[in-house]
Amino acid sequence: MTREVVSHRDGHVYEFGPEMDPVYEAADGESLTIETVDSLNGEIREEGDLLDAIPEEVNAATGPIAVAGASPGDVLAVEIEDVRVAEDRGRVLTAPGFGLLQDDPDIDHPATRITEVEGGGADGSGGDAAGTIDFEGIDVPIEPVIGTIGVATDEETVSTLTPDDHGGNLDTTDVTGGTTVYFPVFQSGAMLAMGDAKAAMADGEMCGTGAEIATEIDVTLSVIEDPAVSPDRPLLDTGDAVKTLASAETMEEAVELANGDMLDLLTHHHGFSRTEAYLFSSLVGGLEISQVVDPQVTARNAVPSDHLSLPF
Known part of the structure; x- marks a missing residue:
């Protein structure tokens, strides 16, 4: 079955807000391929390209994609089936005033390292495996x-640089192939957008970036009506947890x-009191x-899946 492709060329946003115009409307249950550009829109190509400041427009998110039938109070399930790198290089970098150690005098701000893709097909080799990126002669697996x-969003307009209850710049390593992400729906159509992908990134994203890279993402979008537990923020099901x-x-x-959100799930699943859920957690x-470098x-x-399943 052919998937519809929604590309950053069709439309992308630098803000999530309560009023968003979709570039595509997906049917409930539809599978799509979403093409994203790297977080800096291809501006950094060589190691001599430096980022003197974080741009006003950063982390272009492909979309928004409206999902038919999604209404406030529903949950949007985004099943991420696969994430593939779509160019021959990533870039990891620092910028002045950004990152966990932005004030360390021994660390260059700005600095850039290009991470060439080896194998995995994006370098033209045609391979099926994920491949690696090269950092100073060290092979780092592409994940x-x-x-x-x-x-x-519900009310506020939020930059794609900032995470909040609507999702946004979560920079979370679990948001990858094999994970389903669940979002509370605040507006009709949900208005999903995504981008700012990395070929590799550590928990914390300490310097402020991973190996920023363009990607192709296969997803299936489903609307969950009348959830037994209504989440206030995103939830993940990785298959293991x-x-x-x-x-x-x-x-x-x-x-x-x-932790408070987890107690809501545990009390529903096990019939615990909130105190018992707190103890069990x-x-x-x-x-x-997930990350320590964004505005939030x-x-x-x-919690392992042996002890908890989502109520939808």
């Missing part, structure tokens, strides 16, 4: 991540939100850092 993915995602100004706030849950930080709380 693609979608950095920015989200839906129309259920994970709550939360973004806030501080890591303490983010992990409190992520401290036995089987695991707090994880993002954390997740993971």
